[in-house]
Amino acid sequence: MGLFRRKKSAGQVRSASKADTSHLDEWASSRTGVEAYVEPRTHVTETTVLLIAHDGEWTRRRIADFDAAREFARKRSMPLYEVERVGYPKRMREYQERQKRRNG
Template identity: 75%
Template sequence: MGLFDKLRPKRGKGKPGTLRQASKQDTSHLEEWAASRTGVEAYVEPRTNVTDTTVVLVAHDGEWTRRRIADFDAALEFGRKRQIPVYEVARVGYPKRMREYMARQKKEGRG
């Protein structure tokens, strides 16, 4: 081990510099989460240099979850099959109830 090896970023499985794609586990989590909550909406976050395309599902009370998804079209299909509205977060932002939920969690010492 070299002197600066501890400072180098850790690499996950796969080729260096490649992003992890959405997996069946990601999709399963989204499906189960959406099925167990009411008033769910989907907010698609665009791909960046650091993360692949993700979707944030937000329930009626502001509870939320985030997972990778193949692309915007896959998010639209996910929403269509489940009758969930899909929004581009870059255009509409996150819903107020999500921010309020995070503030409650922080106040209660959970976040």
Template identity: 65%
Template sequence: MGLFDALRRKRGKERPGTLRQASKQDTSHLDEWVNSHTGVEVYFEPRTNTTNSTVVLVAHDGEWTRRRIADFESAISFGKKRQIPVYEVARVGYPQRMRDYMAKQKREGRG
């Protein structure tokens, strides 16, 4: 058995260089997060060469989470079902409260 054989088996069915798709666990996490935070907005991040499409959920205080999503239409559908706004990061950028939250976490040694 070669050194990398064990690593290849752990990868499962994914081929090297393929991007992981959005899963039910991703959607479940997003639902739970929306239900446990207030003032949530959705920020869609388009697919890149290294990552699939994602959404960043940002709460009123700047706390945030990121998960994969199929595409922009799925992000819009997600927002409509939960009656929360959806923005495209490429058009509007990230909200200042998110940057402030990350800076505060860094100052406090948590980020």
């Protein structure tokens, strides 16, 4: 009877941690021209912050919510953008292309 029935389980999505914030801090302090981009929560991931340096290098980590992202950026005097409104910057895509060619 229940041959094709799947048990639904509420998957647990990992929330932001101090390790996430520490990584973002260390990464941002070792690069220049860093900007923060907030990515909204989805069914799969919590809210994330994407930090992008002047050359397009980037890193992404979870953050509690939009307000936490805004506070993170404000404390570090970096601009904050919403990915849903502005998209990803061209320099990030160009950086990814350079990495693909390099790792070929």
